[in-house]
Amino acid sequence: MTISHDNEPKSNALxxxxxxxxxxxxxTWTPTQVVVSRAKGRCLWTADGRRLIDFTSGVLVSNIGYAHRGFERRLADYCKGLPRNAYNMVTEIQIEASRRLVKSMRGNAHAQRTLWAASGSEGIQKAMWAALHHHPERHIMVATRGGFHGKKGLAADVSGERSANPNVRFISFPMGGGEPESFYRAELDAIWREAPDKVALLITEPYLGAKGSFHPPKWYHRMLEQWCREHGVPFIFDEVQACFGRTGSMYAWQSYGVQPDLVVLGKGVASGVPASVVVGRADLIGALGYGEASDTFSGVPEACAAVCATLDVFEEEKVVAHARRAAKWLRRGLDTLQKQFPFILEVRGEGLVFGLDMADTVTADACVLEAYRARPKRGVHFLGPLAGKVLRVSPPLTITRDEVDEAVEMLAAAWSRVG
Ligand SMILES: Cc1ncc(COP(=O)(O)O)c(C=O)c1O
Incomplete structure (x- = not known):
């Protein structure tokens, strides 16, 4: 369905x-179908000249904002003279990016080696292959219900509530119901009783993002990790969305106090250059033989360079510390909006990722549209609602206080037109 908006001749034509x-x-469906012709800092400009404060970071990718001068300069420097594709070649830039990623995970004793992919779902698939190859006699894959790990292959098999793959078993993920630790532990034990010594891996997300921003109590992941240790099951943490500062720590495993065997990074790890990296135990990653996880685009020099350039910016600008401050400004703003608008049922989140749980789908869609056209030439950019009615708020981690205030002020005015 082609969308058109009033007074947008260029955007409508495009x-x-x-x-x-x-x-x-x-x-993915989005009520604005925004047409972007320029991006800088935390803002996007539409083809018709509307300036939007970005509350999406693309899709949690542009954590350092757009057209970041330091990032772009370093990326160009790192790439200078290198081939675009280095299939089956050894490059210093891939060694350097891998070394730095492993180093950035000091505190997780399992962060030893990397395996590269070109998208989050492929990274997930490779992490799962590694665990399955490590334990070829095991076939059961345990996942936490309601997660999203990607739309392809094994990543799709362990996403959602049900799986077409007969080897997948789901256990519950806390969604505010108040169940005690023993409730979840019992679900895991039941799987082990059904298939003793057959569980090859357990995969989870730090928080349920696509399901509508559900953030578990700290003990949940520790309990999963403990269960995995007791049963010798590799614990896979999907940080495709959460990595690089989103939860207020460089990595979400730090926020939750666990040391996963394999951590899958994506989205913001390369600030927009397609890349995903599995970082984890050398024996698991080494279980895959030559060629078993190779493909055309994994670990291309530009992806490795983008990881290094992103790490440079994080270190030089202390991005995570800034994100923690910005999280406070944003939380305050979102709480104010909730007080003003009864149709915001709940604000859920941590770090700089929040979900505004709206009364219903129609209201949520209307809020996305009204935010977009908040002022004649300005607005706030959201993606379409998650899980039908949850608006995700995930601005670049570098957002300033003035930008947060400006966005909240625009939303306060724009959403008073929804009703
Ligand atoms: C937690 C999580 N895992 C995996 C993926 C899949 O990543 P990609 O879309 O790059 O395949 C996503 C994408 O939204 C995600 O949020």
Whole structure:
């Protein structure tokens, strides 16, 4: 369905051409279908000149904002002279990026070696392959219900509530019901009783993102980790979305006090250059033989360079410390909005990722649209609601106090038109 908005001649024409030439399945539904012609800092500009404060970071990718001068300069420097593709070649930049990622995970004794991929779901698939190869006599894959690990292959098999893969078993993930630790532990024990010594891996997300921002109590992941240790089961942490500062720590495993066997990084790890990296136990990653996880684009020099350039910016600008401060400003702003608008049922989140649980889908869609056209030439950019009615708020970690205030002020005015 082609969307058109009043007074947007250029954007409307481009939306029509997009529909003509690009399959719509490539996009996820969003009520604005924003047409972006420029991005800088924490802002996007539409083809018709509207300036939007970005509350999405793309899709939690542009953690350092857009067109970051230091990042772009370093990326170009690191890439200088290197081939675009280095298939089956050894490059210093891949060694350097891997070394730095491992170093950045000091505190997790299992962070020893990397395995590269070109998208989050492929990284997840490779992490799962590693665990399955390590224990070829085991076939059961345990996942936490309601997670999202990607749309392809094994990543899709362990996403959601049900799986077409007969080897997948789900256990519950806390969603505010108040169940005690023993409730979840009992579910794990039941799986072990059903298939003793057959569990090859346990995969979970730090928090349920796509399901609508559900953030578990700290003991939950510790309990999962403890159970994995007791049963010799590799514990896989999907940080495709959470890595690089989103939860207020560089990594979410730090926020939750665990040391996963394999951590899968994606999205913000390379600030927009397609990359995903599994970081974890050398014996697990080494269980895959030559070629078993190779493909055309994994670990291309530009991806490795982008990881190094991102780490440079994080270190030089102390991005995580800034994100923690920004999280306080944003939380305060979102709480104020909740007080003003009864249709915001709950604000859930941690660090700089929040979900605004709206009364219903129609209201949530209307809020996305009204935010977009908050002022004649300004607005706030959201993606379409998650799980039907949850608006995700995940601005770049570098957002300033003025930008938070400006966005909240625009939303206060714009959402008073929803009702
Ligand atoms: C937690 C999590 N895991 C995995 C993925 C899949 O990543 P990709 O879309 O890069 O395949 C996503 C994407 O949204 C995600 O949020």
């Amino acid at each position: 939306r029509l051409l997009m529909d003509q030439y690009v399959g719509h399945a490539q996009s």
